[in-house]
Amino acid sequence: MGWTPLFLEMRDKKVLVVGAGEVGERRAKRFLKAGAHVVILGNTASEEIIDLGASLKSIDNASKWVEWSDLVVIATGDHNLNEEIAHLADYKLVNRADYPQKGNLIVPTSFFIEDVQICVFTGGKSPLMAKQLRKKIQKVIKNEDILQLELQDFTRKLLKDKVKDQKDRRSYLYKILNDKTVEKLLKDGNLNQAKVYVEELLLNLNKEV
Numbered sequence: 001m002g003w004t005p006l007f008l009e010m011r012d013k014k015v016l017v018v019g020a021g022e023v024g025e026r027r028a029k030r031f032l033k034a035g036a037h038v039v040i041l042g043n044t045a046s047e048e049i050i051d052l053g054a055s056l057k058s059i060d061n062a063s064k065w066v067e068w069s070d071l072v073v074i075a076t077g078d079h080n081l082n083e084e085i086a087h088l089a090d091y092k093l094v095n096r097a098d099y100p101q102k103g104n105l106i107v108p109t110s111f112f113i114e115d116v117q118i119c120v121f122t123g124g125k126s127p128l129m130a131k132q133l134r135k136k137i138q139k140v141i142k143n144e145d146i147l148q149l150e151l152q153d154f155t156r157k158l159l160k161d162k163v164k165d166q167k168d169r170r171s172y173l174y175k176i177l178n179d180k181t182v183e184k185l186l187k188d189g190n191l192n193q194a195k196v197y198v199e200e201l202l203l204n205l206n207k208e209v
């Protein structure tokens with residue numbers, strides 16, 4: 001299995017979705033929300049994805065639209081047609097809804113918590129379990145984790161100015177992560193106070209250096 005997780009910047013990328021049934025529609029929505037231009041090939045597309053900015057084109061011009069695209073989602077229920085499109089698109093990024101292993105791109109289940117994006121992929125073994133695992137993971141991530149993330153971002157920026165050596169910066173970030181006062185402040189939702197606390201610690205750090 002050669003799959004590895006990556007994040008693609010989809011803003012202004014061109015996505016061709018061949019067949020906007022249940023799966024094609026889901027993919028179209030995902031890419032539209034990420035800022036891509038989406039063309040649907042086929043006979044139908046829901047009002048919702050057209051409103052979101054997708055346009056519907058005839059399958060007769062498939063090779064032209066494949067050439068136009070950066071990424072092709074193949075999601076019709078017609079296996080022969082899917083194979084034909086895959087043949088045209090063999091030099092592109094391709095997501096195959098019917099035979100994932102014949103494509104080179106997976107669209108995993110994913111969710112955002114603030115700026116954190118979490119994805120689950122079961123290697124194609126069980127999409128249903130990918131969905132279940134997503135729901136379980138969503139439950140265990142707490143508000144204080146997100147506040148810690150904000151505090152780490154704040155601290156990293158301060159440290160970049162003050163501490164030259166990356167290894168020293170890393171060790172300082174771990175200290176903040178494991179600091180009991182910080183833990184308590186974040187549990188109580190006091191991000192601003194935690195920032196003040198970190199700033200004071202950093203002042204002391206400057207004195208030590």
Ligand SMILES: C[C@@]1(CC(=O)O)c2cc3[nH]c(cc4nc(cc5[nH]c(cc(n2)[C@H]1CCC(=O)O)[C@@](C)(CC(=O)O)[C@@H]5CCC(=O)O)C(CC(=O)O)=C4CCC(=O)O)c(CCC(=O)O)c3CC(=O)O
Pocket residue numbers: 026095096097098099100105106107108109110120121122123124125126127128129130131134
């Ligand atoms: C490989 C992959 C495609 C890719 O992206 O390249 C793929 C492939 C296939 N799925 C099939 C079926 C189902 N898919 C779902 C649901 C989801 N499928 C998703 C992803 C993926 N599905 C990719 C990675 C999967 C992985 O993690 O391994 C999710 C997670 C994300 C998303 O699609 O947005 C989304 C949940 C969204 C959420 O979290 O809410 C359900 C459940 C339901 O409908 O409720 C069922 C029915 C139950 C079942 O089969 O499990 C079949 C037909 C099998 C057949 O013919 O029987 C194939 C094709 C095949 O397996 O050959």
Ligand SMILES: NC(=O)C1=CN([C@@H]2O[C@H](COP(=O)(O)OP(=O)(O)OC[C@H]3O[C@@H](n4cnc5c(N)ncnc54)[C@H](O)[C@@H]3O)[C@@H](O)[C@H]2O)C=CC1
Pocket residue numbers: 019020021022023024041042043044059075076077078081096097098127
């Ligand atoms: N990746 C995934 O998560 C899943 C994949 N699948 C697989 O993906 C494929 C599509 O699944 P669904 O979206 O659920 O099916 P669906 O039946 O909801 O949608 C299929 C779409 O293909 C279009 N279509 C069919 N024949 C066509 C043709 N000759 N020309 C143009 N358009 C044509 C239909 O109009 C429809 O819009 C199936 O092969 C299925 O096994 C199914 C469920 C989930």
